[in-house]
Amino acid sequence: MPKIAMTVNGKQVSADVPANTLLVEFLRKDLMLTGTHVGCDTSQCGACVVHVNGHAIKSCTTLAVQANGASVMTIEGLAPGADLHTVQAAFKEAHALQCGYCTPGMVMAVVDMLKNNPKPTETQIRHGLSGNICRCTGYHNIVKAVQIASGQAVTA
Amino acid sequence: MYAFDYVRPASLADAVKALGASEENRPLAGGQTLIPTMKQRLAMPATLIDLAGIAELKGVRRDGNAIVIGAMTTHADVAGNADVKAAIPALAALAGGIGDPHVRNSGTIGGSVANNDPAADYPAAVLALNATIITTTREIPADSYFTGMFKTALQPGELIKAIRFPIGAKAAYSKFEQRASRYALVGVFVAHTGAGVRVAVTGSGAGGVFRSAPLEAALAKGFSVDALKGAVVPSTGLLSDIHGSAEYRASVIPVIAERAVAAAR
Ligand SMILES: Cc1cc2nc3c(=O)[nH]c(=O)nc-3n(C[C@H](O)[C@H](O)[C@H](O)COP(=O)(O)OP(=O)(O)OC[C@H]3O[C@@H](n4cnc5c(N)ncnc54)[C@H](O)[C@@H]3O)c2cc1C
Ligand code: FES
Ligand code: FES
Numbered sequence: 001m002p003k004i005a006m007t008v009n010g011k012q013v014s015a016d017v018p019a020n021t022l023l024v025e026f027l028r029k030d031l032m033l034t035g036t037h038v039g040c041d042t043s044q045c046g047a048c049v050v051h052v053n054g055h056a057i058k059s060c061t062t063l064a065v066q067a068n069g070a071s072v073m074t075i076e077g078l079a080p081g082a083d084l085h086t087v088q089a090a091f092k093e094a095h096a097l098q099c100g101y102c103t104p105g106m107v108m109a110v111v112d113m114l115k116n117n118p119k120p121t122e123t124q125i126r127h128g129l130s131g132n133i134c135r136c137t138g139y140h141n142i143v144k145a146v147q148i149a150s151g152q153a154v155t156a
Numbered sequence: 157m158y159a160f161d162y163v164r165p166a167s168l169a170d171a172v173k174a175l176g177a178s179e180e181n182r183p184l185a186g187g188q189t190l191i192p193t194m195k196q197r198l199a200m201p202a203t204l205i206d207l208a209g210i211a212e213l214k215g216v217r218r219d220g221n222a223i224v225i226g227a228m229t230t231h232a233d234v235a236g237n238a239d240v241k242a243a244i245p246a247l248a249a250l251a252g253g254i255g256d257p258h259v260r261n262s263g264t265i266g267g268s269v270a271n272n273d274p275a276a277d278y279p280a281a282v283l284a285l286n287a288t289i290i291t292t293t294r295e296i297p298a299d300s301y302f303t304g305m306f307k308t309a310l311q312p313g314e315l316i317k318a319i320r321f322p323i324g325a326k327a328a329y330s331k332f333e334q335r336a337s338r339y340a341l342v343g344v345f346v347a348h349t350g351a352g353v354r355v356a357v358t359g360s361g362a363g364g365v366f367r368s369a370p371l372e373a374a375l376a377k378g379f380s381v382d383a384l385k386g387a388v389v390p391s392t393g394l395l396s397d398i399h400g401s402a403e404y405r406a407s408v409i410p411v412i413a414e415r416a417v418a419a420a421r
Contacts, residue, residue, distance in 0.1 A: 002162060018159060019159075019160055019161055019162035019204070020157040020158065020159055020160055022157075041195070042192060042195075043188065043191075043192050043259070046256070046258060049258055055232070055261040056257060056258050056261060057258050057261050057262050058258045058259070058262070061187060061188060061191050061192060061262070062187060062191070062262065063162065063187065063191070063204075065162050065164075065206075066184075066187065066206060066208065068164070109257065109258070112257065113257065128257060130256040130257070130338065131255070131256025131257055131258045131259065132256075
């Protein structure tokens with residue numbers, strides 16, 4: 001069984017896991033970090049998005065062994081304690097969630113989007129969210145949240 | 157998922173050796189195609205040879221009048237690379253339009269070109285730009301590399317090291333995407349050089365990516381949108397699936413080709 005070690009939300013972790021363990025399974029079942037969700041398990045929905053070495057990826061389509069040696073950030077690691085990250089606060093303000101199932105993946109996707117493009121246009125926001133599916137909100141309030149988080153006027 | 161083994165060699169030589177150890181072994185790149193395929197047990201490799209530890213497979217370099225892209229370079233890195241954007245903007249734009257941001261952060265050019273999905277984007281660029289596939293054993297010209305749907309000239313145990321794209325074509329890629337998957341329903345890459353015009357069509361061929369003789373003939377008379385007026389693409393050999401019939405694709409291809417020609421620079 002491969003031995004893996006990685007940094008998750010700033011903490012060093014290591015474990016023996018079978019090679020067929022998905023990163024999302026390792027996070028949820030071994031580390032009990034259940035904020036990362038599985039919506040589809042077929043790479044379509046983005047509920048499982050986490051950051052590996054600073055880039056948003058789908059943890060249902062990544063093996064835990066592929067992240068061996070990497071630095072992983074999940075929704076739990078974005079802000080300490082009861083504090084909210086700017087993007088989380090903007091989601092709250094814009095009412096950008098209903099059931100909340102897609103939200104951890106959305107927030108992680110948006111944090112990466114804004115890192116690469118701090119002032120995205122509405123079109124760029126909608127393209128940037130193309131890997132994340134929400135079956136509740138109709139996306140408008142999520143787009144608003146991204147505009148608020150990036151300090152821009154709300155047009156959505 | 158079923159049980160399998162995994163290794164991450166640090167050198168190309170070790171990867172080739174690990175791959176050659178059994179016909180059941182398969183290279184792993186970004187995993188964006190292979191992992192979903194394994195979940196469905198449509199592929200069941202015994203050992204995955206992860207290419208992520210091999211430094212020489214990553215990155216973009218300018219080599220004389222060409223851009224050489226390492227097999228393990230992600231779509232996001234190609235889309236954002238300054239040399240690619242300056243020398244072959246159509247290629248950077250194509251990479252930036254693949255799937256979604258998360259797929260682009262994981263998926264690689266080598267994985268895409270090795271897989272040769274009939275709806276993938278990169279094969280159209282490779283074929284239209286007359287690129288060369290550099291493998292662990294030889295160099296394969298684009299015209300003899302794509303041999304059918306999900307089929308290539310790669311032999312068992314042969315790995316793609318890099319892809320060399322000549323610079324200098326006036327080119328563009330236009331994609332009419334299938335809204336749910338964002339794969340190409342019809343994608344057309346046009347490239348105009350001193351040596352002539354090449355038009356590659358993806359998303360449409362029953363045998364995968366192909367060059368369109370009627371569109372190339374029309375554009376050879378003049379590389380303009382007007383030259384395409386009246387051009388007819390036959391529906392024989394085109395895909396019919398839930399997204400569109402062969403006849404539908406045949407009528408959409410010239411329209412997408414016009415958009416590509418209009419955008420070429
Ligand atoms: C939701 C989603 C949307 C997508 N949308 C698009 C799209 O719009 N357009 C598009 O073109 N693609 C799309 N893709 C596919 C994506 O581009 C994949 O990244 C790509 O097809 C495979 O690349 P990979 O690096 O992930 O390869 P992997 O999945 O790791 O490997 C694919 C195959 O290539 C082999 N292989 C990998 N590297 C090498 C190498 N160096 N030498 C020899 N063989 C090798 C593997 O053994 C495997 O058989 C999408 C994928 C997903 C999940
Ligand atoms: S659970 Fe990973 S993309 Fe849906
Ligand atoms: S809030 Fe329910 S899926 Fe997005």
